[in-house]
Amino acid sequence: MATKKSVGSLTEADLKGKRVFVRVDLNVPLDDNFNITDDTRIRAAVPTIKYLIGYGAKVILASHLGRPKGVMPKFSLKPLVPRLSELLGVEVKMANDCIGEEVVKLVSELPAGGVLLLENVRFYKEEEKNDPDFAKKLASLADLYVNDAFGTAHRAHASTEGVAKYLKPSVAGFLTQKYLAEFDTNFNRFSILNLFNQYPTVIESLLEKVDLLLLGGGMIFTFYKAQGHAVGSSLVEEDKLDLATSLMEKAKAKGVSLLLPSDVVAADKFAADANSKVVPASGIPDGWMGLDIGPDSIKSFSEALDTTKTIIWNGPMGVFEFDKFAAGTEAIAKKLAELSGKGVTTIIGGGDSVAAVEKVGLAEKMSHISTGGGASLELLEGKQLPGVLALDDA
Template sequence: MATKKSVGALKEADLKGKRVFVRVDLNVPLDDNFNITDDTRVRAAVPTIKYLMGLGSKVILSSHLGRPKGVTPKYSLKPLVPRLSELLGVEVKMANDCIGAEVEKLVAEIPDGGVLLLENVRFYKEEEKNDPEFAKKLASLADVYVNDAFGTAHRAHASTEGVAKFLKPSVAGFLMQKELDYLVGAVANPKKPFAAIVGGSKVSTKIGVIESLLAKVDILLLGGGMIFTFYKAQGYSVGSSLVEEDKLDLATSLLEKAKAKGVSLLLPTDVVIADKFAPDANSKVVSASEIPDGWMGLDIGPDSIKTFSEALDTTKTIIWNGPMGVFEFEKFAAGTEVIAKKLAELSSKGVTTIIGGGDSVAAVEKVGLADKMSHISTGGGASLELLEGKPLPGVLALDDA
């Protein structure tokens, strides 16, 4: 993918007094009283917005929240106004819509350095259909387009892709830029040795990532529920562990591919098993090839943690996508938590550590080590698609650098 123009390349002359349409990702979790329970995404959007404010732009913010079918009050962006205003140090104005005469009037009233938040863009079904007329209406509000919503960059929607066709310049925000620098840059030209840790419950959702990474990494560590499909493919008894029966041949071929490419692929040699899928299950550690009937593997075992840690000690770049076990249950969280601590320790020694979105981000946050990593990706699906080597429509639509 070609390098894209960044908002940092735009100076005061390009931005002062200009209306800038910024697609941000404010899709945050809200509780029943509409309080934000995790403001990570709001905070991540701040640097780009502040940069534009500082250069005298009239900032128009657009985002989605949830998956509304039409106008749904519980998916309104209104509850985000107080936190946004607090973080930006200005009173953020809110529109009751994202297109139309009333919105145009509010846009005309934005002072230089002021911020207007548009209502949830997904209240219109045209957004997800990438309807050109709708994209044109959004674009008509502004002079410049900035996409800082990496979390939706894999979707070709009106506000993430369509708008860019009508506005020049169309550039990447700082968050989008950082995501691309790490997830594309580090993976394309990693400092070697390069290791990937891939976990999660199903092989099927990670096939693309594993295949893509096998071409690039020196070491591949596998954990999480997907390992039992590999074990079964090797003829091990897996008890009642999660297995994707239709992926056994694929698991075998991935192991063969790793061997052919000279990649050191490590599967856990021991696992923590449970007699039921519950936080209070009875548990014990067994060899990976000796899971008894009626028991299921829910975490990697202590020997595997040690082997994995020693393998990681040899590396210069690590990318991690997917937990090692059912970390939501305290009894089965050790594998994931120790790996998180290991990455934090290596990060402090100069190793590039990238947490590639999804559950591994939640795991790293749970142990309070998020700020110790080189990069934490804010995208789930977008991170996966990028690691699979797929182009992202929201990125392709931007101007080349």
Template sequence: MASTTAPTTFSLLHSATTSTSRTRASLSHVSLPSSLKPTALRRLGFSAADPLLALQVASKVRSFGSGKGVRGVVAMAKKSVGDLTAAELKGKKVFVRADLNVPLDDSQNITDDTRIRAAIPTIKHLIEKGAKVILSSHLGRPKGVTPKFSLAPLVPRLSELLGIQVVKAEDSIGPEVEKLVASLPEGGVLLLENVRFYKEEEKNDPEHAKKLAALADLYVNDAFGTAHRAHASTEGVTKFLRPSVAGFLLQKELDYLVGAVSSPKRPFAAIVGGSKVSSKIGVIESLLEKVDILLLGGGMIFTFYKAQGLSVGSSLVEEDKLELATSLMAKAKAKGVSLLLPTDVVIADKFAPDANSKIVPASSIPDGWMGLDIGPDSIKTFNDALDTTKTIIWNGPMGVFEFDKFAEGTESVAKKLAELSGKGVTTIIGGGDSVAAVEKVGVASVMSHISTGGGASLELLEGKELPGVLALDEATPVPV
């Protein structure tokens, strides 16, 4: 481990021992932890819920197979589909906004069905309660009606996973859709066509939202991936449908990304990677208020190196963010957060999978070479730091993991988190490329939580409000 005075190596800016004086949050407590900040949660559209209710909600979601790992005692202050009685659902037309935006190949075959599988628990619950499910989603970024973005290729997989034949509409509003809804039996599922085929969807046009809402009796939002967008099907429809509640997936995302992050088991570490500091400023600043240890990797580290006066060769640097990098390091020190930067890096003579490469100290990157991954010494130091933790959130790769030669850092982090998850550490994969990394390594199933949202995950971690969440009904505590 480098000394705190050596800017050329892993920067341990301040001892993490200050974290021992911070309030711990035990998951077994039914009293709310004193470290919980209600004002911060209210900004997100949440507040600390009755802890007994939170525990009940947690067990409900687990019973529907929607995830592994220990959950926190902070629940969103929004009503959930699990709070609705059988009488409130039987025979009712339920508009379910899911995020079924899955990748398709050139032959329209689904290449990754993760988002479809994630939506199944809520849909199955509604089916079992005798509801009539009107399922909606977007796919891609169509400009008007675009056949290649039709939801038709999703029907076979949905039907297989649900164990019933899903009916597909050719539109998302209009007389033909209304006829299909009218003929939908209890326990049936109707999949609407891509809601983004109408430009009014993303404009959150009130009249369009009213037409969507007219199809149903109540609303369930289970699309965390689009909860940060105020669109007709995510926010507009709630003005016309009551109740409007969260699905199990949306609830689980918030329990982890709000609950576990706001009231973590400590020590709490965050791993933030990615190519640019600018895209993660909000996340880093927000996490510095919460974590004990912050590990940085990816292309952004070279901006931090240059801010410390180091030569970075031709590595990616955001010149206009040098002062910001300096201020973030100072903020970490002031907050008592251990900010760790890699001591060594894997450099390349060009940005290509077949580039010549070598491992050098972070202080010795020659001209004409660029850093594309963290080095073996850094991997060991990161692993040693992570061994001390009880909660970890990871957002962003450590290097250009799409190239096998520069994937070791990212894959090592994935493997380490899998190992720690098996030892009871809460491991949260905060969306984006980190999800692809754990999938690639084959350890996704052992993580406590893998977020299905990219931009939504980032905005939530930044402390921003999510319109699709704020629009939902407030929860009412119930006896347990």
């Protein structure tokens, strides 16, 4: 993928008094009281925004939150304003919409160095359809475009790809630029270990690029059942059993070590207060479900990690939101932090994995934290990202 023009190449002459449409990824988790439970993505957007307001730009922020079906108050971006204002050190204004007369008026009132947050762009179905008219309406609010939402760069949506056709220059924000540089540096041709809690189809395209593949999380039970093992009431994707068998055969043929947990922590229900016990992965009792990897698996996985130089982790080992089933995820996080200190490149590539290392206070120990799991995976697969392709070449 060609090197893209960076926001860092824009000067005060380019930015002062200019309206800048910035696509950020503020898709953060909220609790039932609309409190932010993990602000990683908000903090990741701060450097680009501060750079722009520092040069007197009028910053218009656009983001999605969740997957709303039309206008749904529970997916409003309004709860994010206080934290965003605190991190930026300026009062962030909030619009009740992302297009329309009210938004145009608010943009016209923005002072140099001011920040306006638009309402959830996915309240409009035209966003995900990349509707040209909707993209034009968004673009009409600004003079230039910055895409700092790497996590959505693999989606050709109106605010990630469509607006770039109507605004020039269209450049990469610091977060997007950082991710592109990181993956370009480490993975032009690479031999790595991957821990993936993704659908099996992702693995197939990576078999050419990895030496060792460790599988944890919910997808492992599809592989177990494909081998004829008892999985109890664990999560199984019945339509992917043949695919799982095929992937195991292909991994063997290519000399890739594919490791599955040897034991799991099983529970009698999906709940924090469930009864639990460690059982062999090949024999989960009827009515029980696997919710974490077991102690033997933690040991064997950790030993396998000792042989690696680059690690990408995408997805927890178990249901880490429940303390009883967080041991596997926490152990792997601690192991990666230890290896990072020894010079191993450790890349955390996905929302749940990021939340896991944040929970145990080890995020700062990792080489790289990626808030864009899907985009990271597609880059590793060798796919082009529409939200990046649309930007100006350097």
